Amino acid sequence: MLVLLVEDDTSLAAQLIDFLQCEGIEVDYAMSVASAKEIAVQTNLYSRYDAVILDMDLPDGSGLNLLSEDILGQGVPVLFCTAATALEDKLAAFSAGALDYITKPFALPELVVRLKILAQKQPKKADVMFELDSLCIDFSMKIARRGERILVLSPQQWQLLSLLAKHSPTPVNKDQILIHIWPDQDVNNNMYKSLLTRLRRNITKYDEPELIHTIKSQGVVLRCING
Template sequence: MAISPFEIYDIASTFLQHSLHLTSTLHFYARSKNEYSHGIIYVRRFSMNRNDYLLNKHLLLVDDEQELLDMVVSILNEYGFYNITTAKSIKDAVEATQKLRPELAILDVMLPDGNGFELMKQIKQYSDCPILFLTACGEDEDKFKGFDLGADDYIVKPFLPKELTFRIMAILRRSYKSENPIVKLKNSQIDFSSAQVIKNNEHIPLTAKEYDLLSALYRNAGCIVTIDALCEAAWGDNPFGYENSLMAHIRRIREKIELNPSQPVSLVTVKGLGYKLIVE
């Protein structure tokens, strides 16, 4: 598809199989006047590595255009964010803030019942969550106003998906750096910040592959993660043929996290499908 006559408006992505498989299709969206067009490329999921625990933060995304909400949600899903609430108005956003207490709010400036600056003031009455403006309002006056009100960042559309996710991660790291990202299992704990397992007061280091596999399992804690998805999380675009290596890594992980690795209670096998991480 030739998109040169169009202004690139946004880039979005969708999972082929929800959150359990990492192979993805990336859609390019372009706009001319009020008409949308799109093309498709295939990409590998971007890895956040040791900041994966931040991907579980609850995000509030506010924009009055449903298609744009869907596109941004798809981008965030592609990069590992799944705990997302959307709102299309100030009223809905304030209600969501009161009920759900988001840990980051991403706001448009132009909304049907007011503007994002007004919304930010209302959100701050109920929450001290960081604020990121994501808007087509690119004038310096708008940016200065947002920062003067206390916004943590300001991104002007169109934007690159990687830039958005990098900036979100930077905000989350600054805002929640004092948190201790420790995952409690039945007989041990995983400290993702130091890449260690803590068992019987012993600190056991994780290898890079073990860390990648546990991160993928933790992002889908309580759910089945397929063998293909785990292979792709650890070995990238061409995961085929790594099943035996995966089994060896799973065995070593169990030796680190389980009291009895031959009878696992935290990292369990779902026969014919994959594996599941059970957290406390």
Template structure:
């Protein structure tokens, strides 16, 4: 899942990028509303975490602009704590509202809840292709046997398992699992999927991840 963090406090933005990346998300950041709109116009984000106090305008207006063109989930993360502020935020199109200071664990729980609303993660625990993946704990297993994955492998598997049977182009995986610093001309998706396939395949069995040459990848839910 790919997130856009709109936050002008550099230290907090960096901490959020680190914490959310460790949780398996691909994270881009923007320090101003203009930068956020520019990135939003180029990339397909699954969720936006939005501060309201931005140097070039009020985040409420940015929220309304994003909402006017997209159904992307928006979580406001701000120091504005009054009931009136919360109501205004939700009325401007936010899906949730979290007041600073906050605990990372609560932020992660709210992100998971928002993403579940779109059906992107299906049930809290995904089961497909003989595999079981818990988005909350980051654990993956096959037949009760744990499988150790890198963050990118986990992100790819999570994306495929939430769309079993659907053919996913490499470009779509790159857009949703990698961040803005990924080089689109490298073989990173092919290499990651190849390593992932070996890890999740049972000995002597048919790999649950199929490659359709020239078109993409599919998780087969046998």
């Protein structure tokens, strides 16, 4: 679980980070609106936070600004942790999109429970990595490796490999492949076989085990021969 903590009280932040890490929760820390923006943008290149702990009053502005500008990523659960106890502050936070609100002082175990409940409301992240034998596919970066080799794939080869990986170890039939790769074209059998052959040759070289198999009456599957 990864959370972003935005808190300008460094002493409190240190206590929170220590406690959360003991609970197995990873923490990114920012002490201002500006630093939170920078960290969030960098992190969102690769993943979304499971939750955000956000203070209301920060040195360079309000935590509400981070929500209104959608810096934290769409759909990321936000818990306000603040000394602001007025009803209007709470209503403003919920109106901006916060899902929870806790006022200082608070019990650390209570904060952890609230965070875990928030994280359960977050849609599950799609798998971005696939590994089989020495084959590794990073869907987010669109990079495939076999051992130390970076595979140089055509767009159609990448589409086919991604399709097989996402269905692995279940076979994908020929019709599914044709619709996925050539949705608006009439494709002859030679084009289909040629694409499959080129992908096989790119993935398997030297003494590497074959990973793409054709199963009669079922289709094509990406898996180890003993899998």
